[in-house]
Amino acid sequence: MIIGVPKEIKNNENRVALTPAGAKELVKRGHTVYVQHTAGEGSGFPDEAYAEAGATILPTIEATYEIAEMIMKVKEPIEPEYKLIKEDQLLFTYFHFASYEPLTKAMVESKAVCLAYETVEKADRSLPLLIPMSEVAGRMAVQKGANYLEKPLQGRGILLGGVPGVLPAKVLILGGGIVGTQAAWMAAGLGADVTIMDVSLPRMRYLADVMPANVKTMMSNEYNIRKMIKNHDLIIGAVLIPGAKAPHLITRDMLKEMQPGTVLVDVAVDQGGCIETCKPTTHQDPTFIIDDVVHYCVANMPGAVPYTSTLALTNATLPYAIQLAEKGWKKAAQDNPDLVPGLNIINGDIVYQAVAEAFDLDYTPVVKYLAD
Known part of the structure; x- marks a missing residue:
């Protein structure tokens, strides 16, 4: 197969879909790998490393899309790329279709085959291609949240772990999945007072067993959320419904109940966000403020640590x-x-039901294409 790896063009996206080591594994199996010039540079992988691995360097994104049977990317195609995608071309990347209708319609019109990292799913319901980025994003959520709690960045001016004689910050995590678990470990390690909210009792029992003493669990419902947001300094949205839009657990009216300088980090923003007032931001301009509450809603958080x-x-x-x-x-x-x-x-057919339902579009069962 001919595989193309274009350079990511989304704002401040420095990741690349394939390392030189990955390219070598494909080449030695007889496949042809084309990598766009400087595609790996932001992650610390120069063109020379790909060439040594047996890949061929192409000068432009147009040339990469034109020659490839399978395109490997990190982030969803953005508008300048739509016209480059060909009928029957396989695109293997993160899409998050349910959060953005124009992308969905563009991919339908392209008649390409869109295989989304985020909905590849094992028999145990785990999401193997979402897990590594969820691990990174969960840890980064605390790192960024701690930073934006500083007063010069318009936060409350509170140190996450406190000091002897001064209580630590209170961190509330909505969702006890991979993102929430990693965020809790990170916040607990920094000495914060952490609460994870989830709707699954078995999951909370597991977390209660494995987490340190400064992490507590609580059932997630509107009453409890409204109670907790009043005195928590950093609130992390870590809710995921695979392939579908995230529910709004924090609504616009709740902001007035928070302390001025509270920081919200919505890790679910690339899937629509679980905080109603969050809209996607970039690493270049990562935050905005509503009702004295700092919102950090970067849609590609792991892109800041591309290596x-x-x-x-x-x-x-x-x-x-x-x-x-x-x-x-x-x-x-x-x-x-x-x-x-x-x-x-x-x-041209939407074969993932949650995507079709998100925009009230026609749904075609995938079995139509997989039947012999």
Whole structure:
């Protein structure tokens, strides 16, 4: 198969979809890998490293899309890329379709095959290609939140871990999945007073067993959320419904109940956000303030630590990329059930139900394309 790795053009996105080591694994199996000039530079991987691994460097994004049968990316295509995508071309990347209708409609019109990292799902319901970036984002949420609690950045002016004789900051985490768990570990390690809210009692029992003493669990419901936001300094939204928009757990009216300088970090913003007032921001302009509450809503948080993120992502995606390259998307999905829910759009049909429902569009069961 011919695989193309374009340079990411989303604002301040420095990750790349494939490391030189990943390129070498594909090349030695007889596949052809084309990498756009400087695609890996932001992650610390120069063109020379890809060339040594057997990849061919192409000068432009247009040339990369034109030649490739499978495009490997990190972030969803943005508008300048729409016209470059070809019918039947396989796109293997994060899409988060349910949060952005223009992207969904553009990919339908392209008649490409869109296989989304974020909805590839194992039999145990885990999301193997979302986990590594969720781990990074969960840890970064606390790192960024601690920073924006500083007074010069219009936060409350509170040190996350406190000092002897001074209480630590209170951190509230909405969601006890991968993001929430990693955020809790990070905040607890810095000495904060942490509460995780979730709707699953089995999950909270697990977290209560493994977390240190400064992490508590609480059932997530509107009454409890309204009670907790009044005295918490950093609130992290870590809610995920695979492939669908996140529910709004914090609404516009709740901001007036928070202390001035409270910091909100919505890690779910690339899936619509679980905080009603959050809208996607960039690393270049990451925050805004409503009712004296600081909102940090960067949609590609792991892009700020691209070396770590690129290695973590390739570790997870490469086995699937090899299967797709060896067998083609249809046979790979027939042989590996993990890939079936990853298929979101095929040749103009939306085959992932939550995406179709998000915009009231027609839904086609994926079995139509996988039947022999």
